[in-house]
Amino acid sequence: MMRKNVTQLVTVAMLSSISYLLMMFDFPFPGLPAFLKIDFSDVPALLAAIIFGPMAGVIVEGIKNILHYGIQGNLTGVPIGELANFVAGCLFILPVSYFFRKYRTVKGLTVGLVVGTTLMTLIMSVLNYYIIFPAYTWFLGFPAQSSEQIRQVVVTGILPFNIIKGAIVAIVFVLLYSRLRVWLESKMQNA
Numbered sequence: 001m002m003r004k005n006v007t008q009l010v011t012v013a014m015l016s017s018i019s020y021l022l023m024m025f026d027f028p029f030p031g032l033p034a035f036l037k038i039d040f041s042d043v044p045a046l047l048a049a050i051i052f053g054p055m056a057g058v059i060v061e062g063i064k065n066i067l068h069y070g071i072q073g074n075l076t077g078v079p080i081g082e083l084a085n086f087v088a089g090c091l092f093i094l095p096v097s098y099f100f101r102k103y104r105t106v107k108g109l110t111v112g113l114v115v116g117t118t119l120m121t122l123i124m125s126v127l128n129y130y131i132i133f134p135a136y137t138w139f140l141g142f143p144a145q146s147s148e149q150i151r152q153v154v155v156t157g158i159l160p161f162n163i164i165k166g167a168i169v170a171i172v173f174v175l176l177y178s179r180l181r182v183w184l185e186s187k188m189q190n191a
Contacts, residue, residue, distance in 0.1 A: 012056050015044035016063035036161040042089050042169050049097035061089040084132050091120040117166025128158045
């Protein structure tokens with residue numbers, strides 16, 4: 001039992017570190033605002049959530065964002081972007097973990113990825129409209145944006161960004177899962 005806990009702890013720490021490193025290799029998507037950058041840091045969190053359960057994935061998301069804020073900081077001095085990334089990551093990985101752990105099939109994984117992408121897209125659009133985007137303008141000292149300007153940014157930037165990011169991360173994860181399927185299933189049985 002003790003060895004199992006230590007293995008899980010070390011694996012979650014390792015996946016958190018990999019997630020942080022992947023977060024540094026972000027890139028903008030053509031046609032979307034430059035401040036929206038895609039990265040693959042949710043892939044290690046998905047692995048943790050599938051192998052050890054949803055809480056492990058949430059811990060990986062949390063550690064990744066704490067490391068990012070502690071090492072790289074934030075323009076606002078307040079971890080708004082890191083909090084947004086944490087919430088978006090959790091909204092994405094939790095449905096995937098739930099559906100995959102319930103059905104343990106590729107179909108369950110696919111349904112979870114679609115539900116996770118949809119949930120992340122819709123909830124992050126609402127949060128960006130009401131909380132995140134206004135917080136950035138306030139902390140950066142920019143003039144307040146009208147609700148129409150914020151709606152325009154959300155509809156033309158945030159919404160398509162989250163759909164694209166969810167789809168890209170889902171494709172990468174399915175490809176990775178197909179290569180690691182046997183190993184993952186053995187780890188899930190031992191977890």
